[in-house]
Amino acid sequence: MSYTNPPTVPRKSATFDDYTLSEIRRAATTGIYDIRGGGAKRRLPHFDDLLFLGASMSRYPLEGYRERCDTDVVLGNRFAQKPLHLKIPITIAGMSFGSLSAHAKEALGRGATAAGTSTTTGDGGMSTEERGQSQTLVYQYLPSRYGMNPADLLKADAIEIVVGQGAKPGGGGMLMGQKITDRVAAMRMLPKGIDQRSACRHPDWTGPDDLEIKILELREITDWQTPIYIKVGGARPYYDVALAVKAGADVVVVDGMQGGTAATQEVFIENVGMPTLACIRPAVQALQDLGMHRKVQLIVSGGIRNGADVAKALALGADAVSIGTAALVALGDNDPAYESDYNALGTTAGAYDDWHEGRDPAGITTQDPELMKRLDPVLAGRRLANYLKVMTLEAQTIARACGKSHVHNLEPEDLCALTVEAAAMARVPLAGTNWIPGQNF
Amino acid sequence: MPTIDLAESGLRSLNKQLHDVGEGSNETHWDIINPRGAHAVAVGVNAAIAITIHGSTGYYCAGMNREARIVVQGSVGPGAAENMMSGSVTVMGDASQYAGATGQGGLLVIQGNASSRCGISMKGIDIVVRGNIGHMAAFMGQAGHLVVCGDAGDALGDSVYEAKLFVRGSVKSLGADCIEKPLRAEHLAVLEKLLGQAGITDVKPSEFKRYGSARKLYNFSVDHADAYG
Ligand SMILES: Cc1cc2nc3c(=O)[nH]c(=O)nc-3n(C[C@H](O)[C@H](O)[C@H](O)COP(=O)(O)O)c2cc1C
Numbered sequence: 018m019s020y021t022n023p024p025t026v027p028r029k030s031a032t033f034d035d036y037t038l039s040e041i042r043r044a045a046t047t048g049i050y051d052i053r054g055g056g057a058k059r060r061l062p063h064f065d066d067l068l069f070l071g072a073s074m075s076r077y078p079l080e081g082y083r084e085r086c087d088t089d090v091v092l093g094n095r096f097a098q099k100p101l102h103l104k105i106p107i108t109i110a111g112m113s114f115g116s117l118s119a120h121a122k123e124a125l126g127r128g129a130t131a132a133g134t135s136t137t138t139g140d141g142g143m144s145t146e147e148r149g150q151s152q153t154l155v156y157q158y159l160p161s162r163y164g165m166n167p168a169d170l171l172k173a174d175a176i177e178i179v180v181g182q183g184a185k186p187g188g189g190g191m192l193m194g195q196k197i198t199d200r201v202a203a204m205r206m207l208p209k210g211i212d213q214r215s216a217c218r219h220p221d222w223t224g225p226d227d228l229e230i231k232i233l234e235l236r237e238i239t240d241w242q243t244p245i246y247i248k249v250g251g252a253r254p255y256y257d258v259a260l261a262v263k264a265g266a267d268v269v270v271v272d273g274m275q276g277g278t279a280a281t282q283e284v285f286i287e288n289v290g291m292p293t294l295a296c297i298r299p300a301v302q303a304l305q306d307l308g309m310h311r312k313v314q315l316i317v318s319g320g321i322r323n324g325a326d327v328a329k330a331l332a333l334g335a336d337a338v339s340i341g342t343a344a345l346v347a348l349g350d351n352d353p354a355y356e357s358d359y360n361a362l363g364t365t366a367g368a369y370d371d372w373h374e375g376r377d378p379a380g381i382t383t384q385d386p387e388l389m390k391r392l393d394p395v396l397a398g399r400r401l402a403n404y405l406k407v408m409t410l411e412a413q414t415i416a417r418a419c420g421k422s423h424v425h426n427l428e429p430e431d432l433c434a435l436t437v438e439a440a441a442m443a444r445v446p447l448a449g450t451n452w453i454p455g456q457n458f
Numbered sequence: 459m460p461t462i463d464l465a466e467s468g469l470r471s472l473n474k475q476l477h478d479v480g481e482g483s484n485e486t487h488w489d490i491i492n493p494r495g496a497h498a499v500a501v502g503v504n505a506a507i508a509i510t511i512h513g514s515t516g517y518y519c520a521g522m523n524r525e526a527r528i529v530v531q532g533s534v535g536p537g538a539a540e541n542m543m544s545g546s547v548t549v550m551g552d553a554s555q556y557a558g559a560t561g562q563g564g565l566l567v568i569q570g571n572a573s574s575r576c577g578i579s580m581k582g583i584d585i586v587v588r589g590n591i592g593h594m595a596a597f598m599g600q601a602g603h604l605v606v607c608g609d610a611g612d613a614l615g616d617s618v619y620e621a622k623l624f625v626r627g628s629v630k631s632l633g634a635d636c637i638e639k640p641l642r643a644e645h646l647a648v649l650e651k652l653l654g655q656a657g658i659t660d661v662k663p664s665e666f667k668r669y670g671s672a673r674k675l676y677n678f679s680v681d682h683a684d685a686y687g
């Protein structure tokens with residue numbers, strides 16, 4: 018019998034996979050790190066790794082459509098005289114005018130208002146479209162202070178001091194020259210067409226002791242009316258939240274590493290910060306240790322996609338969640354309807370993340386007047402409102418199945434984890450066991 | 459001419475009264491006594507009134523000022539006149555860090571010295587310092603003028619955009635992308651005006667040097683990667 022050497026199939030390296038190789042070639046060609054929008058794309062322990070147990074013999078469920086299951090949330094009643102009272106525990110995260118088109122900002126305001134929730138400005142100031150269409154608008158106070166002025170501060174329903182973002186804890190921002198039109202430049206007081214860097218630290222305070230005094234100043238300027246949030250990227254949530262409480266926050270926003278960004282270095286997005294799932298329990302623990310849980314509200318963001326994610330975040334102790342990327346998708350971002358346009362940009366619907374380049378076929382992350390026209394703010398706003406309604410109904414469905422008359426009554430005991438990692442991070446038992454890694458050994 | 463004793467009335471009452479000054483009010487001159495280093499004194503004022511603070515203050519004195527003319531008969535802590543929009547703030551003593559930070563308009567005059575990061579992220583404010591300033595002044599300064607009659611510390615104008623910097627004395631070092639530029643007639647006129655507004659008469663515009671952006675970091679380029687660090 019003749020014997021031929023059987024060939025092996027070509028085998029690619031798991032370490033040097035196609036993406037890694039393409040990135041090495043890209044770096045070697047350009048000499049510049051890769052910048053993109055969006056959040057971490059790698060697989061991370063997430064809400065998908067948790068399950069609700071549902072009611073059974075020991076607890077009884079509420080009737081699906083008939084029995085009450087409330088969803089409202091009060092934010093900022095620690096010190097502020099005018100706390101926010103939102104109908105749903107899902108808010109729209111801060112996304113800058115500049116990174117987003119005026120139409121997109123308007124659509125976010127319309128959708129949030131129709132759904133009874135708040136929307137948030139961003140690095141670049143308050144646009145008239147956004148204030149006009151947003152019943153409840155949170156005004157970001159950022160290191161760059163682009164567009165920051167006391168008139169707008171006094172028009173805000175809440176103030177969010179941005180210390181960091183989940184996509185880039187410790188990093189500043191950038192808006193590339195292509196997106197700096199006359200209007201964006203004027204709002205930021207910079208020349209047109211140049212890259213605009215946003216500082217990573219605030220210009221006039223460092224550390225929590227200073228921040229406490231900064232908050233005093235903001236409270237005095239707003240006559241103690243307006244709630245003050247502090248937003249941190251998911252880095253050291255236990256200490257960050259404790260220090261935010263100490264500094265005098267009414268509300269703390271914790272943004273995990275899946276959280277989106279308009280433009281950041283890929284290496285930063287994928288390698289700095291903690292997954293959202295790992296941030297929630299330490300944050301809640303800090304509030305509980307200080308006797309402040311439910312007194313200082315916790316908003317969690319970073320990769321929230323549906324009502325199940327909302328319910329899980331609330332069950333772990335959050336008071337509300339915030340969405341960025343999902344809201345943009347609801348408006349039309351990465352829609353397959355634009356597939357040929359995405360192909361022309363060398364990408365495909367669902368993978369497009371060059372938001373900093375300003376050539377978004379969906380007209381959202383752009384300042385190009387022609388592309389902007391593609392987004393109808395009224396229609397897009399309605400889509401966002403629909404999506405927020407669905408998320409809320411989903412969270413209610415789960416809460417009722419767990420026997421809760423308010424989504425805030427969901428608790429860690431309603432959950433189990435599918436993986437050891439998720440069990441350890443969420444501090445709930447691994448499914449089918451009573452084992453919480455790191456807790457009861 | 460209301461006089462408010464901060465030690466007695468408390469901060470909240472002081473700022474509330476200042477915020478409540480209506481247009482056309484007859485209370486056009488306010489005296490604040492016993493500030494005793496308090497923070498956030500006379501912040502968020504939005505009225506064309508004159509305020510004299512008799513003593514030294516803590517952080518963020520006159521923060522976000524609009525229209526008011528505020529004089530501090532003492533020294534100020536960090537962040538004086540931060541994000542000022544219009545009006546003027548005059549400090550007779552020294553100023554701590556970040557004086558005039560992110561200011562968009564108006565005039566800040568410091569008769570003494572200013573510490574580090576004076577005029578950080580300035581966006582249109584004019585700042586005149588009679589004495590010296592510390593390091594990292596006008597970091598990322600976007601617009602406006604910083605006039606220093608004395609010396610400047612390290613890294614003056616680091617990553618400066620279009621703010622114009624004038625220093626009469628020595629500059630310990632220039633920050634990234636900041637260079638000396640020619641002092642032209644229009645700059646002499648600006649100096650003349652600002653020195654005049656600050657009431658500084660013994661210093662000549664021609665004695666200053668001008669510094670500003672080399673504009674090399676304006677668009678990301680691999681050839682300047684070192685400067686991005
Ligand atoms: C296009 C875009 C622009 C953003 N701009 C800002 C900003 O100006 N300030 C800020 O604090 N966060 C900004 N973020 C982050 C969001 O506020 C939020 O933290 C994040 O999107 C939440 O994660 P998610 O996108 O997974 O929902 C931005 C996010 C996106 C997608």
